Amino acid sequence: MAGKRELVLGICAPGIVEVPPDKPPSRPVAYEIDTSEHFYTEMATPDRDELIRWARDIALKLKFAIVIGKSDNGSDKRKQYFRLDCERGGRYVSTNKKLKSDQTGTRKCGCPFRLRGYCHADKTWHLTVVNGKHNHELDKAVEGHLIVGRLKPEERQCMEEMSRNLVPPKNIMSTLKDRDPNNKTTAKQLYNLSHRLKLKMRASMTEMQHLSKRLVETGYFFKHRTVVADGSEHVQDIFFAHPKSISLFNSFPTVLLMDSTYKTNKYKMSLFEIVGFTSTGRSFNVGFAWLTNEREDNFTWALEQCVSLLRNEDFPRYFQHRLQWFVVSM
Numbered sequence: 001m002a003g004k005r006e007l008v009l010g011i012c013a014p015g016i017v018e019v020p021p022d023k024p025p026s027r028p029v030a031y032e033i034d035t036s037e038h039f040y041t042e043m044a045t046p047d048r049d050e051l052i053r054w055a056r057d058i059a060l061k062l063k064f065a066i067v068i069g070k071s072d073n074g075s076d077k078r079k080q081y082f083r084l085d086c087e088r089g090g091r092y093v094s095t096n097k098k099l100k101s102d103q104t105g106t107r108k109c110g111c112p113f114r115l116r117g118y119c120h121a122d123k124t125w126h127l128t129v130v131n132g133k134h135n136h137e138l139d140k141a142v143e144g145h146l147i148v149g150r151l152k153p154e155e156r157q158c159m160e161e162m163s164r165n166l167v168p169p170k171n172i173m174s175t176l177k178d179r180d181p182n183n184k185t186t187a188k189q190l191y192n193l194s195h196r197l198k199l200k201m202r203a204s205m206t207e208m209q210h211l212s213k214r215l216v217e218t219g220y221f222f223k224h225r226t227v228v229a230d231g232s233e234h235v236q237d238i239f240f241a242h243p244k245s246i247s248l249f250n251s252f253p254t255v256l257l258m259d260s261t262y263k264t265n266k267y268k269m270s271l272f273e274i275v276g277f278t279s280t281g282r283s284f285n286v287g288f289a290w291l292t293n294e295r296e297d298n299f300t301w302a303l304e305q306c307v308s309l310l311r312n313e314d315f316p317r318y319f320q321h322r323l324q325w326f327v328v329s330m
């Protein structure tokens with residue numbers, strides 16, 4: 001054995017002094033899954049989008065989503081190309097000004113997956129795999145993928161129209177799924193969209209300004225009053241009535257039912273509802289008021305607004321008297 005080191009096997013072999021590792025292995029073993037083989041293709045097509053669709057469909061089957069990372073229409077010197085990345089490629093950038101409803105979690109994890117499409121001189125598009133590996137597990141269900149759930153332009157338009165017509169998101173959702181059974185939009189995505197749409201419609205206006213603008217635009221009878229406290233003006237009470245309600249009220253002013261509902265808004269204003277009855281026994285809404293307090297003064301103001309809806313000169317005087325009695329005995 002001279003000149004040769006003794007070959008020892010096993011941990012308990014004599015003569016071996018165990019050296020503790022400098023650092024315990026703290027980093028978990030990096031996850032890696034290679035999807036390259038699925039994207040090798042001989043496909044050559046004049047339609048760039050066809051190639052992107054093809055790649056997206058495959059990604060969908062493998063349960064991940066592809067986004068267009070970059071696209072260049074080319075110039076004299078540069079060739080036309082596009083880059084397809086995994087949806088989770090790139091670093092997650094957190095912005096300070098982020099809406100709570102916009103938070104989608106840290107999905108981005110710097111996934112290196114990348115495909116590249118380029119255009120040959122004969123104007124056909126080809127696809128190559130730059131990196132087919134992902135550093136994350138592929139999802140079990142494709143449902144949660146943001147890109148997959150993204151609405152198509154026509155669906156988005158449909159959603160916006162329905163939102164404007166006050167269709168609740170859950171009904172919009174079932175309409176979209178009825179039209180396209182493959183629709184993968186989640187409720188959360190739809191709620192976020194609808195929230196963003198509302199913000200877009202409101203622009204820089206406050207909620208109060210937006211409400212009054214919308215009420216005036218849609219022809220509502222709208223009155224409000226304010227109080228000045230701490231040097232600024234605060235909305236005290238709001239009253240509004242639909243034009244159709246006003247004409248119904250003028251035809252049937254005899255019986256009125258009134259009640260307050262609570263917890264309808266974050267300002268803790270009670271919703272005071274005035275309901276009328278037609279000669280056929282059907283009820284209709286005369287008007288609504290949001291009241292800061294439930295004092296005599298607030299109710300009197302709301303009912304005065306209600307009375308002012310009546311066009312017949314004789315009615316108001318008669319009502320004024322009755323209302324005074326009503327408010328006092330409430």
Ligand SMILES: [Zn+2]
Binds near residue numbers: 064
């Ligand atoms: Zn990936």
